[in-house]
Amino acid sequence: MAGSLLEVRNVSKRFGGVVANREISLDVPEGRIVGLIGPNGSGKTTLFNSIVGHHPIDAGAIRFQGREISTLRVSEIARLGMLRTFQQTRVYDKMTCLQNMRISLPTREVSFFDMFARFSPEVDERAEALLEFTGLYAKRHLRAGDMSFGQQKLLEFAMALMAEPKLLLLDEPTAGINPTLINGLIERLKRVNADLGITLLVIEHNMRVIMNLAQHIYCLAHGELLADGPPERIRDDQRVIDAYLGAH
C-alpha cells in the first residue's frame, strides 16, 4: 500500500529485556479510520509512542506523508500534522477550556513575532464551535482541572481538532466515558473523519466501539502483529479470540 499517510515498517522497540514491539508494520491510508486492538500489555501504547517520537525506536522505519519521521522529536512531528491524545487524559488543568482551545491552534508559526500574536475573534469562534461540538460550550470558562475525567477527555479531543491535524492518534477515546455518551462519541468521531477529513488511528478496548468505528483493524498480542483485516474478519479470527481469552 504505497502512498499511505502513515507507514510503519518493521518497527521494533525493547525496554531492557522486554520486547514491547517486534517488527510491526502497518498502514494508515489517508481519509480512513484504522483501529488498533490487543490485550493489555500487547504494546499498543508503545507503538503510539514510537510513532509520535516519544522515544527512539530500535529498528524499522516510520514514514508520514512519505517522509521519514523516526528521528524527529515529538513537537516537530506534531507540527507536521500528526497529533495524539493520551490514555491518561492530559489537558492544561489550571487554564479554562477556552484557553486550552486557544493555545491548541496549529503551531506552524514561522516568524519569531508570531509568538506574541493576539487571538482573533475568528479563533474564539472556532474554539467555541468545537466546544459546542463536544458538548462543553457551557463550561468554556471553567478551569479544565475542575471538570470530570470524561469531560477532560472530550476537551482533549476538541483541542486536538483545534490543531487541525491530518492524522489523529486516539488512545482509548471511550475509556472512562459514560456509556450513554459513547454512541454520541462514535458519531462524532465518524463526523470528524467524514466532514473534516481527519484520518484516525484508534486504540480501543471496547469491541463494540471499534467494530462500529474502524474500517480496518490491526490486532497486537505480546508485542507482535497477530492479525489484520476488516472488522468482520477480525471478529471471527480464532487467533484474536484466543489472544483475548488468554490462550496465546
Next chain:
Amino acid sequence: MQESVRRLLPLAAIAVVVIAAPLLFPDYRTQMALLWVMVIFALTWDVVGGQMGYNSFGNVFFFGVGMYACAVVQRDAGLDYYTGLAVGVAIGTALAVLAAAAIGAGLLGLRGHYFAIGTLGLGIAAAEIAASWDYIGAGAGLVTPVFPGDIQDRTLFYYWLCLIVAVITFFTLRWLYAGRFGLAINAIRDDEDKAEAMGLRTTRYKTVAWCVSAFFLGMTGGLVGNMVGFIDPRDVAFAGATFGVWMVLMAILGGKGTLWGPVIGAAIFHITQELFWTWLLGWQRVALGLLIVLIVVFFPQGILGWLRERRPELFGHRVDAARSGPGRSG
C-alpha cells in the same frame, strides 16, 4: 462606557496616589522607590516562576549583571551623568538579556527541583566571581557617580524612574499574558509534555520568558545601583539571601501565576518589612522569618489564589447558563 469608567477608576486612583506620595512625603522617597523595585522583582520572578512554573532562585543574577554593567559604563565611558546613566542602563539591560539567553539554553532543559537547584547556584557563583574580580572593584565594591544636584532631587529622580519601569513592566506583562505567549507559558506550567505533543516550541517560549524577566531586572539593576550609590557584590548586586529570596516570597504571598498577585504581595511584604524594621528593631529578621512561615502555611496559593478558590466567579470561572452559542446549531 459605564463599565470602562468603573474599571479605570481604581487605576486612576492608584496613579494619583503614586504621583502625589513622593511630593507629600519627601522623607520616604527612597523607601517608596524601593517599593517599586520590589514590585518589579515580584512581577519578573512570576513570569518564569509563576506563569511558567519554573521556580527560579537565580533571577537576582540578571539584576546584578545590569547593575555592574551600568556602573562600569558610567565609570569608564567618560559621558556626562544623564547620558552615562542612559547608555549604562541600556547596555546593562542588553547584557542581562544575552546572559539569560545563554544560560537559559543550558538550565531550562532541567525541570522541577533540578531547575531550582541549578538557578540557586547561579546567584551564589556570580556573587563570588564579582567579589574577586578587580576590574569591577572586587570585594570592595563599586561606587556610582555623584548625582549632579542635591539629595532631594536625586531621590525624586530615581523614584520617578523606578515607578516608570514598574509601570512599563506591569503593562508589558499584561500585554504578553493576554496573547499567545501567556497561554503558551501557562501550558508549559500545567503540562510541558502535553504542550510538546501539541507542537508548541517549548524551548523557544521558555528562553524568551526568561529573557523578558532578565530585561526588566537588568534595567532595574542599573537604576538601583545608582540609587543606593554603592554596589556591594554580595549584599546589593547578587543579594541572593535577601532580594533573591524576597522576589519568590512576594510573588507567592500575592498569588503566583496572576498579574496583580505579585504587585499586592510586594506591597504587603515591603510595608510589613519596613514596619518590623521600625518597631521591632533587633527582632526584625525573626519577625520576617515568622511572616514567611505564616505565608507558606496559611496562604500556599497566595492571597489571590486563596480568593480564587473561594470565589471562582470573580475570576470568570463559571458555568454559562446558555447551553450553546448564539446562532449556532449543535
